[in-house]
Amino acid sequence: MTRVHQIKVREVVSETAEAVSLIFDIPSDLTRRFQYSPGQFLTLQIPSDRTGSVARCYSLSSSPHCDDRPTVTVKRTPGGYASHWICDNLTPGSLVTVLEPAGNFVPRNWNRDFVLFAAGSGITPVISILKSALATGRGKVALFYANRDRDSIIFARRLQDLFRAYPRRLTVTHWLESERGLPTPRGIAGWAKPHRHHDVYLCGPQGFATTVKHGLAHLRIPERAIHQEEYRSLTDNPFEHHTPALAVLATVAEPIQPSLTTATVTVDLDGETHRLPWPRTEKLLDVLLAHGLDAPYVCRESACGTCVCAVKSGRTRMLMNEALIDEELSQGLTLACQTLPESDDVHVSFDQ
Ligand SMILES: Cc1cc2nc3c(=O)[nH]c(=O)nc-3n(C[C@H](O)[C@H](O)[C@H](O)COP(=O)(O)OP(=O)(O)OC[C@H]3O[C@@H](n4cnc5c(N)ncnc54)[C@H](O)[C@@H]3O)c2cc1C
Structure with missing residues (x-):
């Protein structure tokens, strides 16, 4: 995954007896990748003797409009693991492995009440x-x-x-x-x-x-x-990237034609367009990752909204949706981690 980076903790601020803020320094070559919208989160990789690492999401408490540096604020969860590890171990100068800012809990119109x-x-x-x-x-x-x-x-x-x-x-x-x-x-x-x-x-x-x-x-x-x-701990670990085994990959070399079992998808991602076979029972995100595309995702459970993309043409359906509200659905947004094709040809765009 190219969305993984190491960034340095610049300052640790004690907010309450149970909560700290971590202010990060972003190296100049990563400035663009760490641009974020208010309401988004970072995903931190926390080391573990038991599992190698765990991944946890932490919302940015800073505002790109008012604060110089991205900041997350972590509160100890009773009986938790990562939140205590962060509060007990991170100090100024610590390097933390993180995913780029993500999430859909973001107002689109700032002039609303x-x-x-x-x-x-x-x-x-x-x-x-x-x-x-x-x-x-x-x-x-x-x-x-x-x-x-x-x-x-x-x-x-x-x-x-x-x-x-x-x-x-x-x-x-x-x-x-x-x-x-x-x-x-x-x-x-x-x-x-x-x-x-x-x-x-x-x-x-x-x-x-x-x-x-x-x-x-x-x-x-x-x-x-x-x-x-919704705050919850991830069950998946996006830092330990695994490519899902899709039987369809064996036939990818053949010309792409919709069939009873396979639709086709055109995907706009990071300024490039790809055309792929899309098995009708496979979720869009799994198909993209299986083809080596660097599609954004974190939870893969429909909750975090990181894999949101727009359906430009064709019909799709979601197996589960906890992140998108009606207004966003009516704009054609969908969560790639839960999306299956309904029509033969679908065009989706991650570039919004
Ligand atoms: C989008 C989003 C934004 C969030 N923003 C914030 C935020 O701004 N601030 C905030 O405080 N929280 C936030 N959270 C919640 C945060 O991600 C964590 O869920 C929370 O900190 C609790 O994590 P924890 O590991 O401490 O607790 P738990 O997840 O409850 O810890 C227990 C879990 O850790 C496992 N575990 C225990 N010991 C180990 C070990 N040694 N190695 C590996 N695994 C172990 C256990 O098996 C169990 O599954 C957010 C969550 C989401 C989804």
Whole structure:
């Protein structure tokens, strides 16, 4: 995979007793490859005596519009492995193996009004979006941020400074479990009512996400209109690249003709166009990787949105979709890791 690089930790900032930010130095020859959008994440390779390594995604808490260097913020997960390893081992000067920025939790229009929900370390991509919206857009931003107690609020000071700088555009509500108990759907609905026409972005543990979705359902905001980043540990390890065994590769030398078992796909990727046979039971990403193409991917489970591409012509279907909302589906976007062909000829583009 050519999307793997080593970058140096420039600074480690202690955010709370349980969370650190890692500020990276990007060498000048990689600047272009590490350009990112607010809401995207890096995938870090963490060494392990047991498995060689594990891969974990960490959202960028920095904003390309306001911060000089890409930064991720990692909170210790109780009983976890990688998050503790990072907090205990990385220091200024450490080299970290990472994948280039990826992900689809990214607003396309900065002039919208935003309503943002975060809990715990879920603030990481949300603060990147919040800072970017304030710096580049003209809309209002309302943040609902849930934490266990006052000491566990990550970026408390930064949020206060932003509120002082943008008092007319930014609303910040801290919901502390120690003072008010867990948020409830009714509480969420009451808080969100004035913001119900805003674009919704949500990141936090599953229980919190479910509560927010139930709360927003009271306001007739359907789940499929909510942009959500779901934190989970990868089961696959994209650093240990393996080419899936596709029986079809044996016949690749033959002229490409759609058949009962095989469609054809034209793929725009990194400025080049490729035409390949696409077995009707194989997922698009597997086909591309089997042909040695450097298609972007991280989780391969439909969650992270890294392998998103646009269907330009032809018909496809997805086996699973946790990353794309209705609006994106109607624009023809699909997740290569879950996509099968429905028509004989399909044209997809990763170059957007
Ligand atoms: C898109 C995305 C963005 C994210 N952004 C953030 C973020 O900004 N901040 C943040 O804090 N988190 C973020 N996460 C969550 C993060 O990726 C991890 O899931 C989280 O840090 C927990 O990882 P962990 O290894 O500590 O815990 P777990 O994954 O719960 O650790 C337990 C797992 O590690 C395995 N394990 C235990 N010991 C070892 C060993 N020695 N070797 C190998 N495996 C072992 C166990 O078998 C078990 O599977 C994000 C996740 C996603 C998908």
